[in-house]
Amino acid sequence: MPEGHTLHRLxxxxxxxxxxxxxxxxxxxxxxxxGAALLDGATLERAxxxxxxxxxxxxxxxxxxxxxxxxxxxxxxxxAPAPVGAxxxxxxxxxxxxxxxxxxxxxxxxxxxxxQILARLGPDPIRPDSDPERFVARVRSSxxxxxxxxxxxxxxxxxxxxxxxxxxxxxxxSPYAEGRQVSVAKLRAVWDDLVVLMHDGVRRGRIVTVxxxxxxxxxxxxxxxxxxxxxELDGDDDSLAMRRRRRSTGAxxxxxxxxxxxxxxxxxxxxELQGRRVYWCGTxxxxxxxxx
DNA sequence: GAGCTATGTAGAC
DNA sequence: TCTACCTAGCTCT
Numbered sequence: 001m002p003e004g005h006t007l008h009r010l011x012x013x014x015x016x017x018x019x020x021x022x023x024x025x026x027x028x029x030x031x032x033x034x035g036a037a038l039l040d041g042a043t044l045e046r047a048x049x050x051x052x053x054x055x056x057x058x059x060x061x062x063x064x065x066x067x068x069x070x071x072x073x074x075x076x077x078x079x080a081p082a083p084v085g086a087x088x089x090x091x092x093x094x095x096x097x098x099x100x101x102x103x104x105x106x107x108x109x110x111x112x113x114x115x116q117i118l119a120r121l122g123p124d125p126i127r128p129d130s131d132p133e134r135f136v137a138r139v140r141s142s143x144x145x146x147x148x149x150x151x152x153x154x155x156x157x158x159x160x161x162x163x164x165x166x167x168x169x170x171x172x173x174s175p176y177a178e179g180r181q182v183s184v185a186k187l188r189a190v191w192d193d194l195v196v197l198m199h200d201g202v203r204r205g206r207i208v209t210v211x212x213x214x215x216x217x218x219x220x221x222x223x224x225x226x227x228x229x230x231x232e233l234d235g236d237d238d239s240l241a242m243r244r245r246r247r248s249t250g251a252x253x254x255x256x257x258x259x260x261x262x263x264x265x266x267x268x269x270x271x272e273l274q275g276r277r278v279y280w281c282g283t284x285x286x287x288x289x290x291x292x
Numbered sequence: 293g294a295g296c297t298a299t300g301t302a303g304a305c
Numbered sequence: 306t307c308t309a310c311c312t313a314g315c316t317c318t
Contacts, residue, residue, distance in 0.1 A: 003299050052300075069300045070312040086311065102312050104301050153301090160299045207299075254299090275306090276300090 002067040004158020005201030007049035008126050010073060012202075014047040014056065017075045017096035023058070024092040028083035035108045036089055039063065044091075051124045051157025055114055062114050068104025124157040125194040126202060132191040139179040139187055146182055147175025148274045156191075158198065165254040165279045166209035167193055174285040175278045181288045209251055218262050222249065253279040 025039035042058035049055070056063040067073065080097035083090060089100040100106060109117065122138065123130035135156045139149050149155045150164040159167075168175055171190050173182055201207050210218055249255040252262060257270040261281040270279050 006299080066301065068302090068310065069298060070310080071300090072312060102310065104310065151300095162299050164299095277298090 002052060002069075002071065003160035003163055003198075003201070003207065004049070004051050004124060004126055005198045005207065006205075007052050007054050007067070007158070008198075008202045009205055010075075011047040011049040011054055013075045014044070014073075014091075014098065017098065018044040018091060018093050019047070020044070021093040021095070024090075026090045026092075028087040028090060032088050032106050035063075035106070038108060039091075049124075050118055050127065051121050051153055052160070053117055053121070053157075062109050062111060064105060064107050064109040064113065064117065065100065065103055066105035068102070071101065071103035073098055073100045073103075120154055121157040122153060122155045125191060126158060126198045132188060135191055136184055136187045139182060140184060142179035144179055145175060145273065146173060146177050146179050147278050147280075149179050151274070151276060156194075159194065161276055161278075162207050162251065162254045163194065163197065163209070166207075166252055167197065168280060168285060169252045170209070172284050174287040175273060175280050176287045207251075209254075214252075214262055215250075218250075218252070221260050221262060222256070253281060255279065 020043065022041055022043050023039070024041070025036040027033045027036040039058050039061055042061060044056060044058050046057040047054070048057075052066060054065040054067075056065070065071075065073070075096055075098040078092065078095055078097055080090065080092050080099075083099060085101055087099045087101055088103055088106050091098045091100075107113075123132060123134050125132075138155050139146060142149060144152075147164065147168065150159050150168070151161065164175075167190055170193060171186055173186060173190070197207075197209055253268045256268045256279060258267050260266070261268055261284055264281065264283045266281055266283040268279055269282050270277055272278075
């Protein structure tokens with residue numbers, strides 16, 4: 001589930017599992033065979049994330065990994081069994097092994113390659129060395145839609161579709177507002193909120209954006225309340241209807257199309273914005289009127 | 293078990 | 306703008 005928090009958490013896990021160890025590297029799938037051969041026997045000196053990008057320093061090599069939409073890299077205790085599925089890269093030490101599957105990117109990029117990638121990334125709310133004013137200035141100077149800018153990794157690194165939808169809701173900002181329409185104060189508040197939410201995501205290993213005080217009320221909204229003659233009410237607790245009635249996304253708006261907004265009761269809306277689905281409350285998150 | 297969808301990006305066209 | 310990547314969770318049969 002790779003938004004930025006996933007990669008930061010993974011960097012820490014890899015560091016703890018392999019840091020200081022010489023690792024055996026292989027590419028059971030074969031698509032990274034030459035790279036794995038170069039890495040085989042190298043020592044993992046550092047694992048670090050910037051936004052959704054992961055960099056591993058192994059001796060003089062810099063390994064760049066991007067998990068994309070469905071890449072996974074679980075770290076498990078040794079001994080490693082025979083590889084299952086399309087394993088692009090296996091790292092193995094006496095203590096641990098990790099099978100990388102389905103990444104968008106897995107390359108040896110060198111120091112210059114790393115610098116090139118970092119140069120096109122915006123500040124990352126999870127990194128303490130990030131400058132929030134870069135984010136604020138970039139959004140404020142643009143007529144582009146803020147919903148799109150939050151997904152633009154050169155504007156802010158590590159935010160994905162869930163954090164985008166949720167943080168805009170939390171600050172009552174329409175994804176269809178132009179960047180220049182959002183106040184500096186609101187953008188700073190968005191940044192500060194993302195710092196808290198995404199650090200929390202690293203710690204928990206999952207995205208939690210609903211405040212504790214809202215959890216119960218939101219879960220109650222996500223319980224379907226069909227009329228008593230609804231045929232779906234028939235059946236025992238394991239029926240489809242019961243499973244449907246228990247369903248809750250644990251988000252204010254993401255994935256809640258057609259369900260009531262916690263604040264105002266208006267149905268949450270969904271639309272395609274620059275190729276990705278965006279969710280918002282059309283009442284709480286209105287587009288500001290532009291003076292002409 | 294089949295089919296669908298997804299927290300994303302790079303590269304081809 | 307379209308497609309590849311080819312995982313994993315969920316829904317439906």
